[in-house]
Amino acid sequence: MSDFNTKYEAVIIADGLFPQSESVLELIRDAGVVVCCDGATRKALANGFTPDYIVGDLDSLEEKFKVQFADRLYRFPEQDTNDLTKAVRFTRSKGIKNLLIVGATGLREDHTLGNISLLAQYAELFDSVEMVSDYGTFIAINQTIELQSFPGQQVSIFALTPDCLISTKGLKYPVEKRSFSFWWEGTLNESLGDSFTIEVHGSGRLIIYKVTG
Template sequence: MLKLPTESDRPTVVILADGDYPTGRVAAALLRNARRVVCCDGAAARFLAEGGEPWAIAGDGDSLPEALAERYAPILRREAEQDTNDLSKAVRFSLNEGERRLVILGATGRREDHTLGNISLLADYMAAGAEVRMVTDYGVFDPIAGEAVFESRAGQQISIFTPDPATAISGKGLKYPLPPHLKNWWCGTLNEATGAEFTLRIAGWGIVYRLF
């Protein structure tokens, strides 16, 4: 079962992106409790200013002040290629280091185009072997493939997204019946859980959002 994150969770690796800095109760606790934090280069300055010590700083380096780049050169993992964003570089670094359980924070807000891109990338990270989720100040995004059971509570707001309108989908434990295919992004939004768990079956992959 995919449980909801809590303040007491101690994630192995948190990847901190350069969107809205985590201030929500759960998101801030996950950052505080992480064993290792990988900062995208644009997020490093704020994390350091808040008293954090990153395990690594990853990205193309264009958003990191030169003074910090020099000071933290031993942990700077710079990649100049522009085919992937800094978040993907941070995930790739973590996977190459043998870390599979990843929590992404700070990946939404500020730039709506970046937000949409970062959410969609969760499927790529899952396909690459990561057990990954994205936590915001308001809820959690989980990528899934096939069948999955989710922890919930009655009345909890749930949204479901599939990239391809031909993808077959079904579920139980939701207030509103799902159509056999989500023909547009909005078609699986604003549903509700009816109890302590719900189940989804997707013939492919999708992304599920649960509001805290």
């Protein structure tokens, strides 16, 4: 069995839709370190979370917060990466290996799609990394994996490398050495039990989405 942890060494709070469900808020509270993308600082504070680090180009950070948190600001002015990626790289530089990301979805759809796709790159930097919202969890994989689940859990598979062949075990609609050319093709499946397996034939990058029970 290889599923990721519910205890995280660090959480990154991005400037999307801030989670409101108690289960996700509890994950944030339990995380060892809170890293905020600069634009998310106000949201984090409004929800009772004080950042240990604030990372980004700092253009979105209010002046009063620059003064209040001057001892924990980390500015990366380059424009080749977004603030979430800057925060991820900063967090990895601190030796973090087990990461939770929240606030990366919702609001602007282009930001949501971009952040979800970036998860595949982030997965190469950490032992485990999950992107969690009030509605579910995104996990990036590049090899065969068995994931914890429950009967009836809704599961979707998104292939970032459309030539990758995929097989599944433990899902209601089985997949046998099939490639997904379009994102909709692997959506709206359903777990049959306490786990399911995604088998990756060859090399590929996939995003697995599990709806919260």
